Amino acid sequence: MMVTSIIPVDKRKSKVFLEEGFAFVLYRGEVERFGIEEGKELEADVYQRILNEVLLGRAKERALYLLKSSGKTETWMKKKLQEAGYPEEAVSYAMNFLKEYRFIDDRAYAESYVRSYGNRKSRRQLVYELSQKGVSQEEISEAFSGHQVDDVENARQLLRKRLKGKTGISYEEKGRLSAFLGRKGYSYDVINRVMREISTEDREEWPE
The missing domain is CATH 1.10.10 (Arc Repressor Mutant, subunit A)
Structure with missing residues (x-):
């Protein structure tokens, strides 16, 4: 994997691009520690070290931070982690952790959403909003089965x-x-x- 460019995001972080495209974001000190240089090959074992030592744990911590204010859907969380520059391996690791410990549960989210807004919004609007958040039609139907909307x-x-x-x-x-x-x-x-x-x-x- 050839490093094609290293582009500063701010004074502390940089985006690293490989031949395949954008790869990940690291602090500048980490770029130096792993010997990442433009035009230089990034060995597979070094890439794995970056994942294991930095990105997997950081993606998990970022996901937990995003959950502090309120519950989130799986689609929303994936999008936010991807936008933050985490590679697919790190996103999958974080999502598996969240689902294993039920920090992310689209069915429970849909049920909570319907309970919270079911006496203020139309059923059609609730279905639309939950669909936009990435909740499946099956999980939406199950949410309505436990809470009637008048x-x-x-x-x-x-x-x-x-x-x-x-x-x-x-x-x-x-x-x-x-x-x-x-x-x-x-x-x-x-x-x-x-x-x-x-x-x-x-x-x-x-x-x-």
Whole structure:
């Protein structure tokens, strides 16, 4: 493996590129310690030492740090480690560690997400957001099986918040509110049902 270039990231770190492309990020002292030089061959045993002595443990520690604030999905974590410059071997090592000790569990994440937002968002929006986070359709379905989402009541609550007690809603305003609910993922049937509960003149009390 030929070292094609060493590019500084900042005053402390550098990116190392091999013939195959970008390889990893090291501190400058580590670049010197492993004898990495542009135009010089990087022996396979040295590359393995870099993985074992530096990158595997560092990727694991970075992953644990990223988990401090809140739970994460497997897809999200992989992307963050890759963006941080860790090679695939280090990313796989960190992910295997996280899954073995259940620091990463997409099913548990989906269940927690639905519990947290299931009384504020539409089912369709929740499915979309979880899919964007990399959670599989099977795990999303399992999350909903343990927590029912009431789209009608959630839409009512959203309208209450949007209207702020306003009465005498015009037909034009009802149209805008319907479009607003549509963007939030509510179906035509749900929107039609809750909009019928709004008077176009003096709005009656919301159904309990």
